[in-house]
Amino acid sequence: MERPDWAPKDVDIEKASAARLYDYFLGGSYNFEVDRALGRQIEKAAPGVPEFAFLNRAYLRRAVRFMLSRGVDQFLDLGSGIPTAGNVHEIAQNTNPDARVVYVDNEPVAVAHADLLLEDNPNAVAIEADLQDYATVLGHEKTRGLLDFSRPIGLLAVAVLHFLPADVDPYAVLAEYHRALPAGSYFALSHLTHDVGSDQVDQIIRLYAQSQNPIIARGRDDIAAMFTGFDLVEPGIVFTPLWHPESPEDVGEHPDRSGAFVGVGRKR
Structure with missing residues (x-):
């Protein structure tokens, strides 16, 4: 495959990545043919995946x-x-022009594009790091230079924890981030679940195994345990469209088809 001019030299263009697949499903242009090819397979086997991406993005906004x-x-x-x-x-x-954001991703394309997008934005930066390397993320000069850890922080882990490798303990990783957050901080996550008993979820897991980022789906109780040390905000752990919907139409007749549980918690 020919490497596009905008692609960082160290990026793997021979195997699809979760970040670039998500960009493809959202209609973005920062993906390669290898991502689009696998994306088309996923759409054919699990037609609900693009909807999952858009529902997840809407949840992030809320x-x-x-x-x-x-x-x-x-x-x-x-x-x-x-x-x-x-x-x-x-x-x-x-809402607040002074709001500050630190983005963290281990996908070079994601960080390179973020750097370009944010070059004129002094209140938003991107770090190329793996979230499981919490010491690097939390101690990074960009993180410490932009975020004030004496005041509440919004920690976001949206559609990412199911990509942690099987040998990584997500609860231990999250415990380190929890420890670093001041009281009054919030934590939001979304996570693919196998509780829906859907063939689509099985197909998603099977096909993502061909990418750089295999998926581990979890049940509701396991996802709820990720909020250890946080008080869940109402309505608790629910399917994506059910968390603070902006209208009844946003929920639909089958919210479980979102394939994911979401929630927000506040640090005590």
């Missing part, structure tokens, strides 16, 4: 706005992906 309404004006976005339209800094700074 969660950020909720945190803003509670006085949070700084955000740490783990596994942020390629910053297509409607990303955290746009949502937050539309």
Whole structure:
């Protein structure tokens, strides 16, 4: 495959990545043919995947706005992906121009595109790092230079924790981020689940195994345990469209078809 001019030299263009697949499903242009080819396979086997991506992006918007309404004006976005339209800094700074955002991703294309997009934005930066390397993320000069850890922070892990490798303990990783957050901080996540008993979820897991980022789906109880140390905000752990919907139409007749559980918690 010929390497596009905008692609970083160290990026793997021979195997699809989760960040670039997500960009493809959202209609973005920062993906390669290898991503589009696998994306088309996924769409054929699990037609609900593009809807999952859009529902997840809508949940991200609602969660950020909720945190803003509670006085949070700084955000740490783990596994942020390629910053297509409607990303955290746009949502937050539309309400509060002084809101600050640190994006974290291990996908070079995501970080390179973020750097270009944010070069004139002093209140938003991107870090190339793996979220499981919490010491690097939390201690990074960009993180410490932009976020004030004496005030509440909005921690976001939206559609990313199911991509952690099987040998990584997500609860131990999250415990380190929880420890670093001041009281009054918020944590939002979304996570693919196998509780829906859907063939589509099985197909998604099977096909993502061909990418750089295999998926591990989890049940509701396991996802709820990720909020250890946080008090869940109503309505608790629910399917994506059910968390603070903006209208009844947004929920639809089958919210479980979102294939994911979401929630927001506040640090005690």
